[in-house]
Each structure stands twice: as C-alpha cells, then as structure tokens.
Amino acid sequence: MRIVSGIQPTGNLHLGNYLGAIRNWVRMQDEHEPGTRLYFLADLHALSMPHDPARLSASTLEMVAALVACGLDPDRSVLFNQAQVPAHAELQWLLNGTARMGWLSRMTQFKDKSGKNREGASVALFTYPVLQAADVLLYQATHVPVGEDQKQHLELARDIAQKFNMDFVPGYGDEGSAVKGVFTLPDPIIPPEAARIMSLRDGTAKMSKSDPSDMSRINLVDDVDEIMKKVKKAKTDPEPLPSDAAGLEGRPEAANLVGIYAAMAGQSVDQVLAAFGGEGFGRFKPALGELLVEVLSPINARFVELKQDREMLDAVLAKGALKARELAQPTLDAAYSALGLVRG
Structure with a gap:
C-alpha cells in the first residue's frame, strides 16, 4: 500500500x-x-x-x-x-x-x-x-x-x-x-x-483559505482570543440543538458546528447531541471554543517555534x-x- x-x-x-x-x-x-x-x-x-x-x-x-x-x-x-x-x-x-x-x-x-x-x-x-x-x-x-x-x-x-x-x-x-x-x-x-468542514459564516460553503472573510475559518495559527471570538460569532439559527442527528437536517450551520465538535472530540454526532441536545448555542459555542483551544494551542506554539528555523x-x-x-x-x-x- x-x-x-x-x-x-x-x-x-x-x-x-x-x-x-x-x-x-x-x-x-x-x-x-x-x-x-x-x-x-x-x-x-x-x-x-x-x-x-x-x-x-x-x-x-x-x-x-x-x-x-x-x-x-x-x-x-x-x-x-x-x-x-x-x-x-x-x-x-x-x-x-x-x-x-x-x-x-x-x-x-x-x-x-x-x-x-x-x-x-x-x-x-x-x-x-x-x-x-x-x-x-x-x-x-x-x-x-x-x-x-x-x-x-x-x-x-x-x-x-x-x-x-x-x-x-x-x-x-x-x-x-x-x-x-x-x-x-x-x-x-x-x-x-x-x-468536509464548512464555513463559519455559511454552512453551505466549504471552509476555504480563499474566502475573503477571516471570520469564516479557524486558522491553525489563531490564538486563544481569535478562536473564541470566531466561534462566538459563527452563524447559527435560533433553535436549540436537537437530541439526535436527524434533527440537524435543514440546519447547515448547526450541523457544521456539531460536526466540528464531534470530529475534535473523537465522538459521533449523536454522542455530542446526547450531551448538548435541547441546549442553545449560548452554552454550546463556549464548549466548542474551549475544545478547539485545547487541541490547537499546542500546534500553534510548536508552529511558532519551527517557522524560525x-x-x-x-x-x-x-x-x-x-x-x-x-x-x-x-x-x-x-x-x-x-x-x-x-x-x-
């Protein structure tokens, strides 16, 4: 292979x-x-x-x-x-x-x-x-x-x-x-x-380097404040999170954020929704931001060190x-x- x-x-x-x-x-x-x-x-x-x-x-x-x-x-x-x-x-x-x-x-x-x-x-x-x-x-x-x-x-x-x-x-x-x-x-x-991870500003468009809005993506070199700000401002809808994956149909932004959490945590979408189902994004977004910071901060620190060499x-x-x-x-x-x- x-x-x-x-x-x-x-x-x-x-x-x-x-x-x-x-x-x-x-x-x-x-x-x-x-x-x-x-x-x-x-x-x-x-x-x-x-x-x-x-x-x-x-x-x-x-x-x-x-x-x-x-x-x-x-x-x-x-x-x-x-x-x-x-x-x-x-x-x-x-x-x-x-x-x-x-x-x-x-x-x-x-x-x-x-x-x-x-x-x-x-x-x-x-x-x-x-x-x-x-x-x-x-x-x-x-x-x-x-x-x-x-x-x-x-x-x-x-x-x-x-x-x-x-x-x-x-x-x-x-x-x-x-x-x-x-x-x-x-x-x-x-x-x-x-x-396929989607844009934070449009759940129907792929997350891309070429998007003119930096708020549409989480860069691996973003610091803690940038990550938390982008997640907080990510586009969502007014409805609470559903209890299972089927409830995300027709909700591209919600599906994208839940999918990101699932991938970062090594969980299924249903497992994430078992923990957050019925909750609003006011609780979910901070949890997602903290998870992203936990995973990406060591990468950021190592990158800053390596690019000088x-x-x-x-x-x-x-x-x-x-x-x-x-x-x-x-x-x-x-x-x-x-x-x-x-x-x-």
Missing part, C-alpha cells in the same frame, strides 16, 4: 485542512510502514492562479512548519515540495498526450475557479488535473486521501492511467493476460468523519525530495520507454 497526497502552500492552514486531511495523514503514520506515505506541497499547482513569488516561497516554508507542528514526522513520512522533484512536470507533459480535452472540460473545479472569464484563465488552471494525475501516478500510489470535492480529479487520474496502459503497454487488458501496466490505478480514501525546514524538504526522486524515477523511465522516446 502506498499513499500519496498533497496540499497547496497558499495561505494559512485552517481547521478544514486539519480535520479533512492532515490529522488523517498523521494517523496513517502509525498504520503503515515508513516510506509508504508521501505528502507534498503543491507549489507547481500554485502557478495556475496569479501569485506573489515571494509570498509563495514564504508560504511553502510556513506550510512545512505547520505540517510538522501538526505531527507529521519527516522520519516516518516523505514530505517534499513538487519544485524539487522535476519528474512531476515531466510526467504531466507525457500524460498530456493521453488526457482528452473533453475530460478536462468536464472538471467542475476549472469551471468554479475560472468563473465567467474562462478565456482569460491560464492554461495551467485547465490542465491542473493532469498534473494532479502525474502527482499520484508517478509514485504508483495505491490509495489517495481525497475530499468529496476531489473525487472527480482522482477518477480522471484513473482514466488517464487506464488509457495510457491500454494504448502503450502491449497485452495489457487482454483476456487472461497478466501484463502489468506502467501505472497503478489508485483508489480513494475518504475520511469517514469531518470530510529555516535550516531545519530546508533540510526536511531536501530529505523528502531526495527520497521522492528515487521513488519516482522507475515510473518516469517506464513511461518514456512505453512512448518510444529515445533517451540514450
């Missing part, structure tokens, strides 16, 4: 990143052999949208500090940034010949990010899913942790891998054939709880990139060979 996942180094990590991805990455360190989990900072993906080069560099290093502060161990997981592993960009170009315009045109994320100005969107934004495919296929990933909103891109990666194998690996897919393809078709891992952060990325290049090379060589490209 080999697990690959990435995160863009743009802006602060927030609670949605932590509960939806990072906490599960940390847990996986105890469940699988060292070196079988690769986590990368998707700095090449950041080029698909307008960006400040100096800010991208700083954000990349801050992201390393944040991930390590959350518990990601560079000795047990491979942590690196794409820019130090050229094979990502190389394989994307090779896969561009297999990917189809129609496939990419159906990607909802391109439609969402380009908005009404599709003619003005970058080519990188359109081909973003092909680079995502290269990111996981390069390492023969068997499983990829994804949120519900990323399942479509993983399905595209599988389609690209399957078509490449069928087109360029003689005997692949033939009845009774044991011929293996160049690429492994990865399966999704969707976290069962808190897979530039030498250590560079060393973490260099170590991870060295291992990633080693793991990537056999697949990249096989792809070049399958396509008939002469490399000496």
Whole structure:
C-alpha cells in the first residue's frame, strides 16, 4: 500500500485542512510502514492562479512548519515540495498526450475557479488535473486521501492511467493476460468523519483559505482570543440543538458546528447531541471554543517555534525530495520507454 497526497502552500492552514486531511495523514503514520506515505506541497499547482513569488516561497516554508507542528514526522513520512522533484512536470507533459480535452472540460473545479472569464484563465488552471494525475501516478500510489470535492480529479487520474496502459503497454487488458501496466490505478480514501468542514459564516460553503472573510475559518495559527471570538460569532439559527442527528437536517450551520465538535472530540454526532441536545448555542459555542483551544494551542506554539528555523525546514524538504526522486524515477523511465522516446 502506498499513499500519496498533497496540499497547496497558499495561505494559512485552517481547521478544514486539519480535520479533512492532515490529522488523517498523521494517523496513517502509525498504520503503515515508513516510506509508504508521501505528502507534498503543491507549489507547481500554485502557478495556475496569479501569485506573489515571494509570498509563495514564504508560504511553502510556513506550510512545512505547520505540517510538522501538526505531527507529521519527516522520519516516518516523505514530505517534499513538487519544485524539487522535476519528474512531476515531466510526467504531466507525457500524460498530456493521453488526457482528452473533453475530460478536462468536464472538471467542475476549472469551471468554479475560472468563473465567467474562462478565456482569460491560464492554461495551467485547465490542465491542473493532469498534473494532479502525474502527482499520484508517478509514485504508483495505491490509495489517495481525497475530499468529496476531489473525487472527480482522482477518477480522471484513473482514466488517464487506464488509457495510457491500454494504448502503450502491449497485452495489457487482454483476456487472461497478466501484463502489468506502467501505472497503478489508485483508489480513494475518504475520511469517514469531518470530510468536509464548512464555513463559519455559511454552512453551505466549504471552509476555504480563499474566502475573503477571516471570520469564516479557524486558522491553525489563531490564538486563544481569535478562536473564541470566531466561534462566538459563527452563524447559527435560533433553535436549540436537537437530541439526535436527524434533527440537524435543514440546519447547515448547526450541523457544521456539531460536526466540528464531534470530529475534535473523537465522538459521533449523536454522542455530542446526547450531551448538548435541547441546549442553545449560548452554552454550546463556549464548549466548542474551549475544545478547539485545547487541541490547537499546542500546534500553534510548536508552529511558532519551527517557522524560525529555516535550516531545519530546508533540510526536511531536501530529505523528502531526495527520497521522492528515487521513488519516482522507475515510473518516469517506464513511461518514456512505453512512448518510444529515445533517451540514450
């Protein structure tokens, strides 16, 4: 089993990143052999949208500090940034010949990010899913942790891998054939709880770094006062909390806050409601804020310490990139060979 996942180094990590991805990455360190989990900072993906080069560099290093502060161990997981592993960009170009315009045109994320100005969107934004495919296929990933909103891109990666194998690996897919393809078709891992944390200002919108309102999210670097203030001002409705999960239907903001509490406390929604059912948000919000502070304050303190150590952060990325290049090379060589490209 080999697990690959990435995160863009743009802006602060927030609670949605932590509960939806990072906490599960940390847990996986105890469940699988060292070196079988690769986590990368998707700095090449950041080029698909307008960006400040100096800010991208700083954000990349801050992201390393944040991930390590959350518990990601560079000795047990491979942590690196794409820019130090050229094979990502190389394989994307090779896969561009297999990917189809129609496939990419159906990607909802391109439609969402380009908005009404599709003619003005970058080519990188359109081909973003092909680079995502290269990111996981390069390492023969068997499983990829994804949120519900990323399942479509993983399905595209599988389609690209399957078509490449069928087109360029003689005997692949033939009845009774044991011929293996160049690429492994990865399966999704969707976290069962808190897979999609919503905005504190709108329970129907995903918590996001790109939301212009900082009050919409809990950042992992927020201090105690900021956390308590954001929870206190989080949008709710006037009704008391129900006694079971069914009573949250049609109440997106209430469902979001209860879901956050459940995920942070390691409880089910019904367990949370057994304790708070019938109560108003005047009692529930302070309890949620205190729980968030209890879990996030140690992460914040560790992050502040780590981000000052530039030498250590560079060393973490260099170590991870060295291992990633080693793991990537056999697949990249096989792809070049399958396509008939002469490399000496």
